[in-house]
Amino acid sequence: MIGRLNHVAIAVSDLEAATAQYRDVLGASVSAPMDEPDHGVRVVFVDLGNTKVELLHPLGENSPIAGFLERNPSGGMHHLCFEVEDISAARDRLVKQGARVLGDGVPKPGAHGKPVLFLHPKDFSGTLIELEQA
Numbered sequence: 001m002i003g004r005l006n007h008v009a010i011a012v013s014d015l016e017a018a019t020a021q022y023r024d025v026l027g028a029s030v031s032a033p034m035d036e037p038d039h040g041v042r043v044v045f046v047d048l049g050n051t052k053v054e055l056l057h058p059l060g061e062n063s064p065i066a067g068f069l070e071r072n073p074s075g076g077m078h079h080l081c082f083e084v085e086d087i088s089a090a091r092d093r094l095v096k097q098g099a100r101v102l103g104d105g106v107p108k109p110g111a112h113g114k115p116v117l118f119l120h121p122k123d124f125s126g127t128l129i130e131l132e133q134a
């Protein structure tokens with residue numbers, strides 16, 4: 001059911017420093033920072049050709065990654081995003097198999113304007129999973 005790895009998201013406490021590290025130390029191609037107020041994050045995309053790294057930084061008061069950075073002050077891997085052909089069909093299949101979808105279960109536009117859902121990390125080996133409509 002899942003397709004390509006769309007991105008690996010890494011939460012960072014200093015977005016400028018993390019961007020410079022990927023760009024200057026690792027020699028990767030990085031985007032300009034983008035604000036995503038609906039998701040409470042500011043994001044920089046690192047384009048790797050076969051997939052992306054998303055550097056996530058909290059935006060606003062109730063950012064969903066603020067707590068993560070409190071527990072992991074030096075940052076860390078936050079989630080994996082897999083592409084699926086049909087996000088509603090994928091959700092129905094996962095729920096039927098006992099997986100928990102976060103929030104109200106309705107796909108919302110994600111970082112790339114396509115519908116996304118998140119799956120409970122406790123159901124997937126301690127890893128938060130994002131599904132994105134391909």
Ligand code: CO
Pocket residue numbers: 007009054079081111130
């Ligand atoms: Co993501």
